[in-house]
Amino acid sequence: MKILYFHQHFTTPSLGGGTRSYEFARKIIDRGHDVTVVCGRTAELNLPASDSNEVLRGIIDGIDVIQINLPYSNCDGIAKRIWIFLKFAWRGTRIAMNEKYDLLFATSTPLTAGIPGIWMKWFARKKRKFVFEVRDLWPELPKALGMKNPLLLWGMGLLEKLSYREADGCIGLSPGICDGIKQVVPDKTVEMIPNGCDLDIFEPGNRKDLRLEGVLPIDTVAVFTGAHGIANGLEAVLDMALELKQRGRNDIKIAFIGNGRVKPDLVKRAEKEGLDNCLFFDPVPKTVLNKIVSSADIGLMVLKNVPAFYYGTSPNKFFDYIASGLPVVNNYPGWLSDMITENKCGVVVPPDNATAFAEGLIYLADHQEERGTMGANSRILAEKQFSRDQLADKFVDFLESISQS
Numbered sequence: 001m002k003i004l005y006f007h008q009h010f011t012t013p014s015l016g017g018g019t020r021s022y023e024f025a026r027k028i029i030d031r032g033h034d035v036t037v038v039c040g041r042t043a044e045l046n047l048p049a050s051d052s053n054e055v056l057r058g059i060i061d062g063i064d065v066i067q068i069n070l071p072y073s074n075c076d077g078i079a080k081r082i083w084i085f086l087k088f089a090w091r092g093t094r095i096a097m098n099e100k101y102d103l104l105f106a107t108s109t110p111l112t113a114g115i116p117g118i119w120m121k122w123f124a125r126k127k128r129k130f131v132f133e134v135r136d137l138w139p140e141l142p143k144a145l146g147m148k149n150p151l152l153l154w155g156m157g158l159l160e161k162l163s164y165r166e167a168d169g170c171i172g173l174s175p176g177i178c179d180g181i182k183q184v185v186p187d188k189t190v191e192m193i194p195n196g197c198d199l200d201i202f203e204p205g206n207r208k209d210l211r212l213e214g215v216l217p218i219d220t221v222a223v224f225t226g227a228h229g230i231a232n233g234l235e236a237v238l239d240m241a242l243e244l245k246q247r248g249r250n251d252i253k254i255a256f257i258g259n260g261r262v263k264p265d266l267v268k269r270a271e272k273e274g275l276d277n278c279l280f281f282d283p284v285p286k287t288v289l290n291k292i293v294s295s296a297d298i299g300l301m302v303l304k305n306v307p308a309f310y311y312g313t314s315p316n317k318f319f320d321y322i323a324s325g326l327p328v329v330n331n332y333p334g335w336l337s338d339m340i341t342e343n344k345c346g347v348v349v350p351p352d353n354a355t356a357f358a359e360g361l362i363y364l365a366d367h368q369e370e371r372g373t374m375g376a377n378s379r380i381l382a383e384k385q386f387s388r389d390q391l392a393d394k395f396v397d398f399l400e401s402i403s404q405s
Contacts, residue, residue: 001403002034004101006113008072008088010039012060013201016283017043018316020195020388021107025063027392028399036064038095038116040088041071054091066095075261081110082152089115096120103403106163107133107171111156114163121166129402132167137180137312141231164188169402171395175335176311189405191398194314196388197323201286204325204379205294212255212292214279219253220365222298222329225289226317228260233304236331236357238266241275243358250277252365254300257281257292294324297371298364301330305351310334322382327374329360345378 005025011017021037028035039045047058047067056067068091070084089112096104096116104120106113117130138156147153164170164181169189172178178192208217215221228234237254244252254277256266263280270278284292293299299321303309311334318336321328328346330337331353340346347360364371 001103001400002101003028003036003399004096004099004104005035005037006039006092006104006106006116007037008040008085008110008113009042010037010065011043012045013198013286015043015045015285016289017286018195019198019286020316022061022063023196023198023388024392024395026061027389027396029062031393031396033396034064036066036099036101038066038068038092040068040084042073055095068092068095075259085110085112088112092116093119097124101128103129103131103399105131105133105399108135108138108163111138111159111163114159114167118162118166129168129405130166131169131171131399131402132163133171133173134177134181135173135314137177137308140180140308141306141312160184168405169398171398173314174312176308177314180312189402191394193391193395193398194386195316195319196391197319197382197386198286198290198388199323199383202290202320202323203294204375205291207295207297210292210295212279212281214276215253215255216251219251220298220361221253221255221296222300222361223255223257223293223296223321223326224300224302224317225257225293225320226315228256228258228263228266230262231304231306231309232260232262233302233331234262234266235269236305236352236354237300237302238269238273238275238278239354240357240361241270241278242273243354244277244361245275247358247362249358249362249365252361253277253279255279255281255292255296257284257289259283289320290324293320293326296324296326298361299324299326299328299346301328301332301336303332305332319382319386322378322386325375325379327364327371327378329357329364331357339381343377343381345374345381 007021010021012022013019025035047056093116104117106117114132164185170181171191178190181190330348332351337348349356349360
């Protein structure tokens with residue numbers, strides 16, 4: 001089977017960002033199939049130049065990669081990002097017109113990633129299978145985050161319905177996403193395959209090995225990794241940090257590792273309010289991030305208090321934390337908070353409550369033995385339920401079943 005795999009934000013372990021698509025593409029090859037990944041220029045993959053300035057093409061760890069020359073950053077404004085999403089969809093559709101394949105797979109975000117599959121289903125002479133993976137529910141999440149443009153919301157809603165209906169099968173990354181798909185297309189074949197743990201990359205480490213500027217050996221360090229965007233609700237972490245300062249708990253440090261649109265505002269506020277317990281660091285490759293996370297004390301799961309997030313997200317950082325044997329402090333309800341409670345691998349605090357958030361960190365800082373037990377439970381959960389290798393096999397099994405249906 002030959003698979004044409006669309007993911008605009010494809011990256012590799014040697015670079016920053018989530019590597020789900022890289023790992024799944026590698027598994028496709030290991031299982032005896034061929035795969036071509038079509039991506040944008042979110043990451044600098046250093047592929048050889050081609051005859052066209054529009055695309056680069058090369059082999060990365062056995063994966064045939066076509067990179068459309070469209071730089072992208074989470075720091076870009078909404079209008080620029082929408083324009084880049086549409087250009088990627090158009091150029092991707094042109095690639096889908098010329099490549100040979102048996103199954104077209106597309107993963108959001110953005111939602112426009114499904115356009116090549118829709119086009120193929122409508123207009124291609126040779127009908128092939130189409131599988132659509134949903135990482136966020138659109139337009140529910142943008143609407144919940146305050147988007148009010150009726151034309152954009154209508155377009156997102158239409159594209160959502162078309163992507164689900166034209167796909168031969170869908171993959172959802174969380175229970176809420178799968179339920180959301182089923183509400184639109186009740187009879188669709190839907191498989192839940194959450195993000196997973198890179199157990200060979202993220203492993204429990206030693207606190208003595210942590211090397212971050214501004215951190216003392218006696219400090220308890222909580223890390224937040226990944227995008228610093230509006231959806232992440234990181235003002236709540238600064239509210240909590242202020243509460244810690246007011247209680248004199250200068251021994252608890254919060255390390256922010258990543259980038260995004262709101263990071264400059266966070267840094268500015270921390271400086272203005274004297275929050276020297278908040279430390280900000282640039283994004284790092286996964287092969288470096290693992291050393292930082294594994295030697296920290298606590299992982300922070302933070303999202304804006306929006307009900308659509310409760311069961312409709314599957315953040316990579318959670319799986320990195322538990323693979324590293326960290327107890328997790330989570331500040332919003334949902335399937336991940338339920339899992340943390342059931343498996344005793346962290347502390348769940350109510351949203352928009354800086355006092356409870358601070359007390360959760362203080363409790364873990366002051367109870368080192370229990371913190372260690374929770375961290376051990378995290379690793380057990382990672383190994384039992386979220387091995388990336390096992391989930392990648394489940395992914396290929398699903399593609400094979402759709403291909404043969």
